[in-house]
Amino acid sequence: MGTPQLDKTYDPKAVEARWSQVWSQQGYFHASPTHPGQPYCIVIPPPNVTGSLHVGHALNHSIQDILIRWRRMQGRNVLWLPGTDHAGIATQNVVEKQLMAEGASRESLGRERFIERVWQWKATSGNTIVSQQKQLGESCDWDRLRFTMDDGLSKAVLEVFVRLYEDGLIYRGERLINWCPRCQTALSDIEVEHEDVKGKLYHIRYPLADDPHTALIVATTRPETMLGDTAVAVHPDDPRYHHLIGRKVCLPLTTREIPIVGDAILVDLEFGTGAVKITPAHDFNDFEAGERHKLQRLQIFDHHALIDAAKLQDASVDREIIEALRGLPVTKARPKVEALLRERDALVKVEDHKMALGKCYRCKTVVEPYLSPQWFVKIQPLADPAIKAVEDGRIRIIPEGWTNNYLGWMRDIKDWCISRQIWWGHRIPAWYCESCNAGRFKRFIETGESKTASTRLIVAPDATPIVAKSAPTRCPDCGGHNFLQDEDVLDTWFSSALWPFSTLGWPEHTPELKAYYPTSTLVTGLDILFFWVARMIMLGLKFMGDVPFREVYIHALVRDAEGQKMSKSKGNVIDPLHVMGQFGTDALRFTLASMASPGRDIKLAEDRIEGYRNFANKIWNAARFSLMNLDGPRTAAAPSERTFPDRWILSRLNQTIQLVTSELEAYRFDRAANALYHFIWHEYCDWYLELIKPTLQHSASPDGPGTRQTLVETLET
């Protein structure tokens, strides 16, 4: 090669584009199970197809890329497997918004056409994030790109669902679940975000049925649900009230009499008045108390969280009260009930009280406890082995501190509600024989936000489902041929829980599965430890008989200026692509790596990125200087014959390599980055290059620079 004249300053755009092309043309990132070397595999946490790359991805992916390229340099058989997630509710919301802008709606299209529309949307703009990932220089094996709803993965979902059902680990039942009245679907416990709000504690007089002059004062934060009360509880050891157990009180605003029960679990002697109303259909504690005392569940809100007048009628509510409350949402029903109680002199007092309000993690709407038939995974039998795997070190969580977090949650885990009343997702493979279940179906017209309608099928909780990988043709019980399929789809996280083996070809026995499972490392943020990591461990152990990964590295969260979590719906996302355009991709990636120290969240400062842009430029110019001085003879002298600066820099180089290696082994990307920075800038450039300038006219040194260039370029990018 002659003497190419490099530009005086580093131009990331041109250089990045060139290298990116070389990489993909040469197929450097393509993995094969037959390649030599010990396998090293990372499956990427699949970003939502709706998404575009945000700084959190940039951090998460940069860390993985560092590990991947580092292991590749060590000669391991490396696979970095990319993909995207169908993100049920989130994606459905995005497409629904588009429809709304066109004056259409999900309901007006109907299920089939709506799903087609989502696929269409996915085809046109769903891969935005993938091209952005490529722009970030991620060295994934792009030939193996997967999607949680592609054929192979859907097959895996079916297989898992049916087997779990056959093992008795999936069941259907009517339970109180978290319901988002806007998304019109059930949510799992962890899909609810809690927020402290200022509320009030209402003290309400419930007169005794046989002695109207005496009353039990009940304290509640939700007076609007009282019309669904089916009992009042006191503590069995409470000297004030225990003699009342077994008697009845009149429920204000109604003609109903409800029993007083003793319940030591529900009632806290210290709190409020010591008397608690029990509303089994609208409160989780009360639901359980209702189970204990075999109480009726009276639902007074409908699926839009509006007062259901018809149900109030069944519940013996006074006629004028029904008219006053008809169709009111919770927020309006509460002050209305308060006023009605006041009119009747049933309200003793109201005091301030802070309480936690549950909100939908996708749309921030206030979630209501709602009684409905849903599908659940019986989780305890899956959780136990998943706890053991972490306890005995088969899976190591880094930083270690999160281990207790994981264990604590797993030990107290509750059954997982996996059915969602939306359209976009894996439809539950359950069918109901029409003749066997006659009378157990209910269809109702559903009005969406656009006032156009579609029908929804509700199947009674006591119906008998047939769970199979494909639609049954003949009912095993009655020989009938007509079936209705369950309309629910699965929680998005159900398919992502299979990700480490479904992407490798399971349930087929593929060479990939054999070579790369268990995968090596999982890199993720803390926010999806329970959503995703815990469930992968449970299902990996269940279906592969081995852990899905050996190490879990949990990195910091990138926050915005106010320390808030960045999220698409909040619109406070910093665009990494913009930053990359301004300072270069390597500058961004190096910045993120250098800030990835454990135990602290990252607040991204632009000045910092600029500093590392300068660093990239420094490297560029070191290379430029070297090329300008490469003319002339080069000899690889024996160590003893090398000049002092040469020997010194080579020894420093080797120490740096060792240091960086050990830091990477410890997942200390910040320290690895700093070691590189210090060596390259302050030792190699400041001292070595300056020292050899006088001798460069002659011969001795210049193969040192060559080795160093390659080291730098590959290690950090």
Next chain:
RNA sequence: AGGCGGAUAGCUCAAUUGGGAGAGCGCUGCUUUUACAAGGCAGAGGUCACAGGUUCGAUCCCUGUUCCGCCUACCA
């Protein structure tokens, strides 16, 4: 309510097992001598949140306090 983490230079953040406190950006002065002014050299700037304790010695270990953040939670 419980659990965890943080508090270090003007700003964003480091500091390997207890011993001299660092980087980037910003700031001051000098420097345009052919790798790089996105550079080089020199420098200012810190009661390491607060109060105790252990120790020959504490930013680091222990106790308590204050402030901030996060996670979990059914106190009606």
